[in-house]
Amino acid sequence: MGPRRADGYHGLVTVFHAVSLFDEVTAESAGQDGVTVTGEGADRVPADHDNLALRAVTALRAAVGGAARAPAVHITISKRIPVAAGLAGGSADAAGALVACNELWRSGLDHQQLGAVAAKVGSDVTFALLGGTAVGRGRGERLTPALAPATPYHWVLAFADGHLSTPEVYAALDRLRAGGAKAGAKAGHPEPNLDAALMTALRSGDATRVGRALSNDLQPAAVALFPALRKTLAAGLELGALGALVSGSGPTCAFLASNADRALDLAVSLSGAGVCRSVARVTGPVPGSVILPDPKTAK
Ligand code: C5P
Numbered sequence: 001m002g003p004r005r006a007d008g009y010h011g012l013v014t015v016f017h018a019v020s021l022f023d024e025v026t027a028e029s030a031g032q033d034g035v036t037v038t039g040e041g042a043d044r045v046p047a048d049h050d051n052l053a054l055r056a057v058t059a060l061r062a063a064v065g066g067a068a069r070a071p072a073v074h075i076t077i078s079k080r081i082p083v084a085a086g087l088a089g090g091s092a093d094a095a096g097a098l099v100a101c102n103e104l105w106r107s108g109l110d111h112q113q114l115g116a117v118a119a120k121v122g123s124d125v126t127f128a129l130l131g132g133t134a135v136g137r138g139r140g141e142r143l144t145p146a147l148a149p150a151t152p153y154h155w156v157l158a159f160a161d162g163h164l165s166t167p168e169v170y171a172a173l174d175r176l177r178a179g180g181a182k183a184g185a186k187a188g189h190p191e192p193n194l195d196a197a198l199m200t201a202l203r204s205g206d207a208t209r210v211g212r213a214l215s216n217d218l219q220p221a222a223v224a225l226f227p228a229l230r231k232t233l234a235a236g237l238e239l240g241a242l243g244a245l246v247s248g249s250g251p252t253c254a255f256l257a258s259n260a261d262r263a264l265d266l267a268v269s270l271s272g273a274g275v276c277r278s279v280a281r282v283t284g285p286v287p288g289s290v291i292l293p294d295p296k297t298a299k
Pocket of ligand 1: 008009010011012121122123124138139140166167170
């Protein structure tokens with residue numbers, strides 16, 4: 001992670017990895033743009049034009065030539081990805097809205113053109129479109145797929161009893177770094193390097209090596225704002241995880257297991273240890289936003 005740039009963002013190099021936890025986004029023609037959110041943490045999601053999915057609708061409309069080509073839509077989001085959890089759930093919804101509206105409006109944008117719109121909506125939206133495992137640069141919007149074998153990885157996610165705001169975690173990182181050596185923080189190079197150990201591990205497809213190479217520069221900041229995470233991370237490692245890290249800006253913690261059975265053991269033990277609100281087993285990599293058959297027309 002680099003230092004804060006003049007535009008307020010942090011230049012970074014990161015490895016994105018899409019896992020099997022999905023929200024469902026529906027777009028339908030309507031009298032005016034609107035959004036309805038249901039499911040996990042729905043009350044914390046803005047239901048107005050601040051909603052990232054609606055911002056995606058507006059950005060796509062501008063890109064395809066305005067209201068004549070892109071009439072009003074109502075977006076419905078059924079959430080399973082926890083909100084403000086460091087799992088890029090809002091970005092996933094925005095990517096879903098882009099794919100859905102591109103189809104509804106028959107705009108015909110290809111993946112690359114949609115990616116350019118996505119980058120304007122949010123730093124992680126481009127990856128949410130693409131999915132898989134990819135290296136992100138810039139704010140996170142400049143992507144190159146990670147050339148790695150199609151190894152399935154088995155993860156346990158520990159959802160926290162609380163939330164973290166991404167800008168606040170980045171601000172905490174800046175403060176830790178300003179505190180310097182006293183806080184043990186690295187200053188952060190303007191153009192950070194890709195983690196060679198992690199890339200070698202990913203190319204090997206060996207979960208043990210990947211586990212050992214997991215790290216996140218935002219983790220000390222997330223832990224400073226949410227000290228209970230220290231216990232969650234330690235518990236997962238003690239219970240046999242190959243590696244652990246705070247996901248994104250937290251507070252969700254991700255633990256890598258060697259196979260599906262170990263992931264089940266770890267999930268059961270972690271939820272029994274009382275160090276998180278709930279757990280989920282997921283696998284990755286999975287594709288990004290995909291079109292599902294319309295339940296009204298599907299046989
Ligand atoms: O791009 P997005 O709206 O998802 O970013 C949310 C916030 O996270 C930004 O306003 C910024 O404070 C912080 N951020 C950052 N550097 C990044 C990505 C996000 O500082 N590379």
